[in-house]
Amino acid sequence: MLSQQALFAFLECSASTFPERVAVVEPGKGAASYGELLRLADRTADRLVQLGVQRGDRVGVYLPKSIDAVASIFAILKVGAAYVPLDATAPVARNAYILTDCSVRAVIAEAAFVAGLQEAFDADGGTAFLVLESTGAGEGLRYALAQADQRDPAPAASVEPAAPDELAYILYTSGSTGKPKGVMLSHRAAISYVDWCSEVFNPSERDRFSSHAPFHFDLSILDIYVPLKHGATLVLIDDQVGKMPQRLAPLIAEHRLTSWYSTPTILSLLVQYGRLEQYDFSSLHTILFAGEVFPVKHLGALKSLLPHPRYFNLYGPTETNVCTYYQIPEEIPLDRTQPYPIGKACSHFQIRVVDEEGVEVPEGEKGELIANGDGMLQGYWN
Numbered sequence: 011m012l013s014q015q016a017l018f019a020f021l022e023c024s025a026s027t028f029p030e031r032v033a034v035v036e037p038g039k040g041a042a043s044y045g046e047l048l049r050l051a052d053r054t055a056d057r058l059v060q061l062g063v064q065r066g067d068r069v070g071v072y073l074p075k076s077i078d079a080v081a082s083i084f085a086i087l088k089v090g091a092a093y094v095p096l097d098a099t100a101p102v103a104r105n106a107y108i109l110t111d112c113s114v115r116a117v118i119a120e121a122a123f124v125a126g127l128q129e130a131f132d133a134d135g136g137t138a139f140l141v142l143e144s145t146g147a148g149e150g151l152r153y154a155l156a157q158a159d160q161r162d163p164a165p166a167a168s169v170e171p172a173a174p175d176e177l178a179y180i181l182y183t184s185g186s187t188g189k190p191k192g193v194m195l196s197h198r199a200a201i202s203y204v205d206w207c208s209e210v211f212n213p214s215e216r217d218r219f220s221s222h223a224p225f226h227f228d229l230s231i232l233d234i235y236v237p238l239k240h241g242a243t244l245v246l247i248d249d250q251v252g253k254m255p256q257r258l259a260p261l262i263a264e265h266r267l268t269s270w271y272s273t274p275t276i277l278s279l280l281v282q283y284g285r286l287e288q289y290d291f292s293s294l295h296t297i298l299f300a301g302e303v304f305p306v307k308h309l310g311a312l313k314s315l316l317p318h319p320r321y322f323n324l325y326g327p328t329e330t331n332v333c334t335y336y337q338i339p340e341e342i343p344l345d346r347t348q349p350y351p352i353g354k355a356c357s358h359f360q361i362r363v364v365d366e367e368g369v370e371v372p373e374g375e376k377g378e379l380i381a382n383g384d385g386m387l388q389g390y391w392n
Contacts, residue, residue, distance in 0.1 A: 016171040016197050017178055018087040020204075020239040021048055028215060028241040034077050035245045037261060040147030042077050044241065047084070050077075050148050052166075053155050054085030054140075058116060059167035060158075061138035065090030066172075067115035068180065072096045072105060072123050075225060075246050078142060078151040080234065082118045083179075083225070089169050091115070092177040094192075095225040098123065099249065104190065106130035108182050109137070112192050120145055174198035181228055181328055193328045195231075202358045203331045204235045209357065210322075210335070211269070211296055215241035218265060218293070222247045222272040228328045229300060232271055252276065259284035266293040270319075274304035281308050286315045300324035300332065303349045310342040325352035333359045 021044070024033070029045035042050070063069060069086045071093050073079040079095075086093040094112055096105045102123070109117060109131055116138040119127065124141055131137070140158070142150040158164065172178065178197045182190040207213070219237040221244050223229035237244045245265045251257045252272075259280055262270065277299055280286060297312075297319045304323065313321065321338035336353025355361040363371040 015174040015201065016087065016090075017200055017235060018051075018084055018171065020235055021051065021084050024238055024241040031215065031241055032243050033238060034080050035243060035265065036077050036147050037245065037248070037251075037265065040077070040149075042081075042148055046148070047077070047081055050081040050151060051084035051088060053164075054081055054118075054151060055088040055169065056164040056167045057140060057155055057158055058085055058089050058091070059169065060162065060164035061116050061140065063089055063091050063116050063138070065170060066176065067091040068094050068112045068177075070094045070096055070105075070109045070114045070117035070119070071225070072098065072117055072119035072127065073142065074098050074120065074145050075221065075249065076145040076150075077148040077246070078145040079225060080244070080246075081148055081151055083234070086118075087172070087178065089167070090172040090176065092179055092194075094180045094182075095230075097224060097226050102126040102130050104185070108190055108192070111190075112180055116140065118142070120150070172197055174201070181226060183328070195329075195331075200231060200235065200331075203231065203356075204239055206332075206356045206358050207232055207236045208239065211236070211298075213237065213240045213242055213269070217242040217268045219244050219269045220247060220262070220267050220271060221245060222252050222270075222276065224249060228331050229271055229273075231331055232298070237269075255279040255282070255284035259286055259289055262294070263289035263291055268293050269296040269298070270294060271298040271300070273301040274299045274308070275302065277312055278305065278308040281311045281315065291316055292318075294319050297321050298324055300326075306342065306346050306349060309338065309350070310344070310346070313338070313342055323350055323352060330359065332356060334361065 025044040025048035030043050032041050033044040033047045035041045069091050071079055071082050083093050094114060096108060106127055114137055118140045121141050121143050140154060142154045144150040175196050175198055177194055178200050180192040180194050182192050213236055217237060219233060219242055221233040223233060245267060251261060323336045324332045326333035334352045334355055336351050338350055365371055
């Protein structure tokens with residue numbers, strides 16, 4: 011049994027408890043049970059070790075969102091390496107820069123991306139590639155592993171789990187102010203966040219979580235690890251479907267999602283164009299949003315259409331994932347225009363508030379923080 015202080019242990023423990031329960035669903039393509047996902051991650055970990063990946067290395071994941079990608083992430087974590095998820099829709103030059111910047115030892119990539127990447131990627135021949143001809147339901151990864159085993163069998167590897175303060179993953183910023191910058195997160199940081207989510211949202215093995223955010227976005231940390239820690243089901247939402255409210259609304263209903271997490275923009279689109287009144291969302295009990303301010307007009311409209319779930323505003327930079335949260339009241343006054351606050355500190359954080367001169371505000375005068383239109387701290391909510 012791997013240490014509970016390493017992220018891979020979430021999958022291992024749930025697979026031990028719920029081997030036949032569905033872990034991940036890829037709508038239209040297939041699903042994987044916890045036992046199947048663990049076996050696929052284990053086989054991939056053996057192959058990574060065969061390719062020379064060691065504890066502390068970085069490994070790129072250049073795959074569309076899929077069961078193949080989820081298994082690859084857990085395989086990287088199992089060998090004590092850190093995963094670097096790439097945006098499959100981004101220019102090849104950007105992804106090549108990211109892989110060079112963090113000196114990856116290996117890349118798990120779909121074949122369609124590899125040719126252009128190798129031309130742009132300055133790897134000096136020292137980076138290994140595990141190439142999948144396609145992705146979907148884990149079949150592409152299984153086939154790639156079978157082909158590799160025929161050429162060079164990978165024996166079961168003996169691995170030592172990462173220590174809590176070792177690197178788990180690197181998420182790169184958009185680079186809007188220059189080149190993308192890698193934000194490095196440890197196992198301890200990620201697990202403390204997942205444990206806080208467990209404390210506040212009380213998930214169980216009966217839940218079905220959305221995976222709307224791409225894996226290179228920090229919202230994905232909740233999406234992946236909270237359900238898999240508790241033996242729940244993760245439903246992967248294709249990037250294109252995720253932008254189309256007319257297709258997204260029926261998917262939420264059809265897959266009986268219980269927990270939803272996205273930016274307010276997506277929820278606003280669902281309100282305006284998803285025709286939510288046509289579908290049964292009775293399974294949905296928690297709606298989380300983060301990344302930007304939720305216009306009160308659209309938030310109120312959503313609560314009118316879906317009054318039963320609990321709503322939470324989550325706030326925090328990539329470095330912390332989420333550091334404050336606020337539960338939206340059951341009733342939103344019709345005349346309210348002020349955005350709701352980002353709330354109080356999560357239990358694993360302490361918040362320091364300073365005034366315009368940089369002087370710390372006394373504890374009794376802090377009030378609650380509120381975000382402005384740019385998502386930055388603006389002042390206090392009394």
